[in-house]
Amino acid sequence: MFLIAIIGVTINGLGYFRLKKGISQNEKILSWHLLEDILGWIVLLIGSVIIGFWNQPIIDPIMTIGFTIFVLWGVFKNAKETFNLLLEGVPEYIDIDEVKGSILSVEGVKSAHDIHIWSLEGETDILTAHIVVEDKYLTRPDKMRQSIKSKLEKHQIEHSTLELESEGFCSGTECIFELKK
Missing domain, CATH: 1.20.58 (Methane Monooxygenase Hydroxylase; Chain G, domain 1)
Structure with a gap:
């Protein structure tokens, strides 16, 4: 033994x-x-x-x-x-409010919604979000996405899918409520 x-x-x-x-x-x-x-x-x-x-x-x-x-x-x-x-929960080491603040700090970004952050295997963090951008910045969407992605890298978010929206565009449940008014 x-x-x-x-x-x-x-x-x-x-x-x-x-x-x-x-x-x-x-x-x-x-x-x-x-x-x-x-x-x-x-x-x-x-x-x-x-x-x-x-x-x-x-x-x-x-x-x-x-x-x-x-x-x-x-x-x-x-x-x-x-x-x-x-359950695709937000990793414990990521603060959603800080991430949103970083996104909002990019010049031309008006707001962000439908932000989802999760990890595939505890190593690769992923974000999807809808970003409302001033119309004049939509002429160069790739530059805007790259600016946002560089901010996300500071939060160890390696992959992101960003849907850029103009200021007047409406998506999601907010649209349903606005149409009923």
């Missing part, structure tokens, strides 16, 4: 140190799983020494319960982040 625990710690340790700097959700979960394996093998190692030298079999269920609580804590931690990805 002692020798198997040493081999388990070594193999899982090598895998963990190779993946621990991962950015994507898959890499984070896999490195966490390897860390759990390492700690499980260390618990087994300590338990085998205590049981072998001091004949204390009660240590086995105590360590098992403690390790199970640790594993469950990791499951809930990773499940929260995974659900946020699956």
Whole structure:
């Protein structure tokens, strides 16, 4: 049991140190799983020494319960982040108000709406938005988009789809309410 625990710690340790700097959700979960394996093998190692030298079999269920609580804590931690990805939630490290403020700081931008930000795998952040622009800036839409995208890069948003709208243009649910007036 002692020798198997040493081999388990070594193999899982090598895998963990190779993946621990991962950015994507898959890499984070896999490195966490390897860390759990390492700690499980260390618990087994300590338990085998205590049981072998001091004949204390009660240590086995105590360590098992403690390790199970640790594993469950990791499951809930990773499940929260995974659900946020699956539900296309805004990543925790992005502040939508700051992003909107950056968009509005671009010369010629009047307003922004229908802003959606999510991450594909915890690494690549994506934004879609409708941007209302002064009419004179619509003559060069690519330049306007590039100005906005350079602001978005400061928020680590790597991919964006921007729909530029003129000041009088109406889209979405706001149009329905305006037409009824």
